[in-house]
Amino acid sequence: MKNVAFVFPGQGAQYVGMGKDFVEHFRISKEIFLESSDAIHLDVEKLCFEGPENELMKTENTQPAILTTSVAILKVLESEGFDCSMTAGLSLGEYTSLVKSNVITFKDAVQLVKKRGKYMQDEVPEGVxxxxxxxxxxxxxxxxxxxxxxxxxxxxxxxxxxxxxxxxxxxxxxxxxxxxxxxxxxxxxxxxxxxSAPFHCSLLKGAGVKLKKDLELLKINDPQVPVVTNVEAKILTSRFKVIPSLVEQISKSVLWEDSISMMINEGIENFIEIGPGKALGSFIKKIAKIKGKKVNAFSIEDVQGFKELIKTEMGV
Missing domain, CATH: 3.30.70.250 (Malonyl-CoA ACP transacylase, ACP-binding)
Incomplete structure (x- = not known):
């Protein structure tokens, strides 16, 4: 499969049971959940597979849970030879793209998004x-x-x-x-x-200030795979752009339609949505239709979806 982009979901895609069948079928997925649990001192496997839903829905839990599930599935695809020439993620999903591109480690990312979730949740009083x-x-x-x-x-x-x-x-x-x-x-x-909060607007600027301090403590690398940022809908060119982009992302608009349009213009023909939910695939199809372009959009949230992708790749 050529001209492939990996895209990753953001907050709102979560549900109790996400990632469970991958952990049951693939050791590499199990290892990602164990690494996540150890990194943030929370049983992420239990949270994702059993809930309770009200705990999973807490922003500071939702964000590492979705990131973990997405990376657990990503590692299986990579182990089976699937790769991409470009990557993007919706809001929180951009962190999964940065892990894919080796800009930040998975451990750093999961610790960071737990803090990000808490900062975003706490920035604006409930009801405001x-x-x-x-x-x-x-x-x-x-x-x-x-x-x-x-x-x-x-x-x-x-x-x-x-x-x-x-x-x-x-x-x-x-x-x-x-x-x-x-x-x-x-x-x-x-x-x-x-x-629970007004995400991606100027009310959350304070959360970005707090996140910046955490980002400055991390080792950040140049992207090994082109990452399209939410803030500009452009390719991230160097590690020096990572911190400003992620800080701004908290309080600025997510330019998802613009990002996908740019990727299609760059020649991407196959989009593989990796993680819980199928919303991104739906968005991509609508964007491509308006542009008069034909693209393929696959959503891989369970093992069955992964098997169908393999069949498509093999021409079965």
Whole structure:
């Protein structure tokens, strides 16, 4: 398989049971879960496989759990000869891309994202901020809605996921007003999301400041595989860009649609989503369709999906 990109999911993809069948079938996956548990002093295997769900949903637990699951699956693909010429991850998923590219070690990454989760959760008092998904409304009219809603406080674009799917974030009253305005502007759907904090907006700048101090203690390498960053939708060119990019990512928009468009323009034809959920594959197909491009999108969250990928590779 040529012209392959590995893409990795972010927070929201988690569910109780994720990664379980890979650990049951592959020793290398088991070892990743053990390494993660040892690194953050938490039984990550028990958390992912048994929950309880309310513990898995805590941001400081969710982030290392998703990262661990994604890397556990990634290692199996690599052991079977699968590799990529480019990689990207949605928000938290960018850390998995950095592990794939040997920019940071898995141990450092899992310890870092646990702290990242806590900083993000603690930065804004509960009840102050929220997020909403806006479906079926283009960027420009939605941005116009946000400008009007800012009379009620901070509200910004959090994620440009795919054509017609954008997530907004900010203070509760401003987000609620933006949702109402988006509906009036013709959005097919505009709903408040059940999240614990307003991610990817300027309210979280303080969390980025805290994360920067932790990042500065790590050994960071130049990427061995091109990594496309969320903040700029451009290829990360050197290790010196890593810290500014990850700090900004916490409080700036995730340019996922732009990132995938750029990767398609660079010749990527096969996208392999590695980790829990199948949302990224869905986004990729929508982005490619709008661009009039044909790409393949595979989602590998369980062993069955992995077997199907192998069959496709073998032309079966």
């Amino acid at each position: 901020g929220t997020m909403a998904a806006i479906l079926g409304l283009d960027r420009e009219p939605l941005e116009s809605c946000l400008e009007k809603a800012k009379i009620n406080g901070i509200v910004e674009i959090a994620n440009y996921n795919s054509p017609g799917q954008i997530v907004i974030s900010g203070e509760v009253k401003a987000v609620e007003m933006a949702v109402d305005l988006a509906r009036e502007a013709g959005a097919k759907k505009a709903v408040i999301l059940p999240v």
